[in-house]
Amino acid sequence: MRNASDLPPEAAEASASGVERRARWLLVLLAGLLVASAAYLLYARGVFEPTQTLVLVADDAEGVSVGMDLTFSGFPIGRVRRIELGGDGYARILVDVARRDAHWLRESSVFTMERGLVGGTRLRAYTGVLEGPLLPDGAQRQVLRGDALADLPRMVNAARELLEQLKAMTDPDAPLNASLREVRQLLQKANGRDGVLGVLMGNEADRTRVTAALDDVRRLLQRLQGVADRADALVQRTDQRVFGAQGLADDVQASAREARDLLVGLRATLQRVDGVLAEVHGIAVNTRSATQDLDALRVEVEATLRRVDGMILDIQRRWPFSRDAEVKLP
Template sequence: MNEPTPAPAAPAPEAAPVRHAEFKAALLLLLMVALVASAVLYLMYARGAFEPTQRLVLTTDNSEGVAVGMDMTFAGFPVGRVLRIELGADGKARVLVDVPEKDAHWLRSTSIFTLERGLVGGARLRAFSGIPTDPPLKDGAERELLVGDAAAEIPRLLSAAKDLLNNVAALTAADSSLGNSLRNVEGVTEKLNGPGGAMGLIAGEDRKAQELLRNANSLIVKADKLVGNADNRVFGKNGVANDAQVAVVQLNGLLSDARASLKKMDAVLVEAQAVGANARVATEDLGALRADVDSNLRRIEQLVNEINRKWPFKREDTEIKLP
């Protein structure tokens, strides 16, 4: 059976030509370039490319770790950016830093600049201003960069650790002073734990230790006898303690007699005080009597003077002496 032949496919319609295609492509390219240029200009503005800046030159012996574009921070905030690194005529590295004028007031003439290299992470460029009232840093100023490298301390630490290990090995060696001291201590401990004990340690040899122990025992026996004799001598029947007790009794009797004598003396003193009081009264009466006698004698003297003044004949002056 014959199959029917398929009908031929209809031809696809042709696309209409784009009007002004070249102009539109050129316009799109110009727009793309404008967008890219705007983005570049914005990034440059954001990065401070159009801000007024002043130049700071930092000199150091080794600028390892410093890279172009690195920020210089002050109190944790970026106040400058490394623009270029060059080698000076004196063999030192010169790090040129651009500092925006709006942040330049943080840097003073006494500011310190440091480059810190840690064991982990990159280097950090920092600025420190201790006295904010100092004069501001001038444009184009050249300052020294202080470098602190933690990795540079590792060889010194390793050398110190090596010396420490050598000293420990020398201390723990078999023929070291510490080993000899430990062996001597062990020997002393063995002697202390031996039959002679501390006496054996003091005497040295066992025979000398035994002789020393015997002598010590004999001394102890003699000391016991001496103590017993002293006890009998002092506290025995006819000992010194009894004699002392009798003497104390006699002394108490003598003190009683002295106490009675003192009481009698007190009575005599009371009577003497009474006699003294009477004598004082009599003395006061004698003083009054003496005053009366003096008054009478003065009157007699006045009378005699009056008689002599009135008596017509001349007579010698008679002197009356007062007692």
């Protein structure tokens, strides 16, 4: 192989100019690749996409940084462009929202800034009614804060108070321990000879009386059970006598049929009596004149009966051998 020093001067200059030309083209290619990559990154970041501005007002912008995403249902729809302090002392967070995603934001949308125990601050948007009017460009909305760290001191204080109360409850002289000791004593008495009844009554005499009362109640229940059994048997016999074969119900039905037959016969008899009464009515009209003569005859008969009665009394007074002072007329 021949070295460059062995070449003539014209050939060496031509070779050097070719290498320089290739180096320039390589640098241009690298610069083009860098520019294309930067342009693609800017396009991917949405720099060339049309946006609208949303101003979020918060009393504290701690944790918010430029480039932070504004999410809706977990999807980024906007990006924080600038954070500034307003004249009223509130932080103003300028968010660029892509036009293609702006339809998710409505006049009724709610914006929150959440800060958890783990992780950074998050900006979120919530829209309850998607049929409402669209959020205009440059709209200003108040941000609702949800800071879990703000409740941490209160939670620590509550936990400290709870631990102090538990310590006071577990103290040997605490009322809870005294109550537990009394409960243990009651359980020991309940497991003893007298049992739970002795614990409830407190003394042997009351326990004996309660036991006797329970025995009486048991015997009474047994007697009531016997009475119930006899009543059940009586009901069964009554049912058999009343509703069984040739029972009282059959006799009552037969009597009812006989009574119905008698009533039918009585009805026919009454109809015949009605005819007889009609005839008697005609006879009574004819005999009305004769009753006047019968009145005089009745007076004479009554006088005769009085005389006979007086004579019977006289005979009874004069009858010497009669055991009963009376005379029975035939």
